[in-house]
Amino acid sequence: MSINKFTKERCIPEFMKGNVKTLQAHLVRYNFALMYARNKNVLDAACGSGYGTSLLSNVSKEIEGVDVDYETIGYARDHYDIGHNNIRFNQEDLNLTFPNERFDIVISFETIEHLDNPDFFIENVKKLSNEFLFSIPINMSSEFHKSVYTIDSAKELIEKHFKKENIYWFSQGGLNINKGISPRAKYLIGYCKII
Numbered sequence: 671m672s673i674n675k676f677t678k679e680r681c682i683p684e685f686m687k688g689n690v691k692t693l694q695a696h697l698v699r700y701n702f703a704l705m706y707a708r709n710k711n712v713l714d715a716a717c718g719s720g721y722g723t724s725l726l727s728n729v730s731k732e733i734e735g736v737d738v739d740y741e742t743i744g745y746a747r748d749h750y751d752i753g754h755n756n757i758r759f760n761q762e763d764l765n766l767t768f769p770n771e772r773f774d775i776v777i778s779f780e781t782i783e784h785l786d787n788p789d790f791f792i793e794n795v796k797k798l799s800n801e802f803l804f805s806i807p808i809n810m811s812s813e814f815h816k817s818v819y820t821i822d823s824a825k826e827l828i829e830k831h832f833k834k835e836n837i838y839w840f841s842q843g844g845l846n847i848n849k850g851i852s853p854r855a856k857y858l859i860g861y862c863k864i865i
Contacts, residue, residue, distance in 0.1 A: 698845050699779050699805055699859065700725050706803050706861065710774035713799065716781035720746025720759060726777065727757040736762035736769060768794035775801040782806050783817050792831045802862040808855050821851060824858050836863045
């Protein structure tokens with residue numbers, strides 16, 4: 671399977687020489703996720719080209735990466751499913767379906783803004799996992815995004831599904847992730863315990 675360009679939406683490291691900061695910002699989130707994925711069964715929901723799933727496979731017990739795009743899943747299989755016994759990639763439209771198995775944690779970076787019905791996705795996360803780690807870009811419009819979230823609207827969406835005391839918020843601006851919500855956050859990162 672061949673993908674031969676960076677679309678400014680889906681990160682493909684080998685085609686991002688002119689977009690190093692964008693790639694680094696994505697890698698910071700996956701590096702942050704390593705401590706949450708250790709020795710767990712992980713779903714990387716909307717895994718894109720699979721580079722983050724591959725990184726998480728180094729610490730997870732089992733990991734599945736899913737993405738809506740057939741060509742991208744083919745790329746992930748060709749590039750990252752080699753020599754790993756604990757990794758698999760599958761096509762899944764998270765607007766309509768969800769993998770029918772239980773996970774310790776669902777990790778899903780920059781997914782919610784792409785979904786027609788994020789409530790469907792979040793409710794499935796709650797049913798089939800114990801933890802949820804996600805990011806949402808703030809005030810970032812794109813032809814690929816179904817919704818543009820502010821800090822308040824992102825919090826409102828998540829707090830509709832999880833108790834406030836079970837949500838831990840972080841802010842990312844550039845290459846730094848800090849505890850709490852910063853008004854200057856480019857990405858809001860949340861970790862939810864599902865009880």
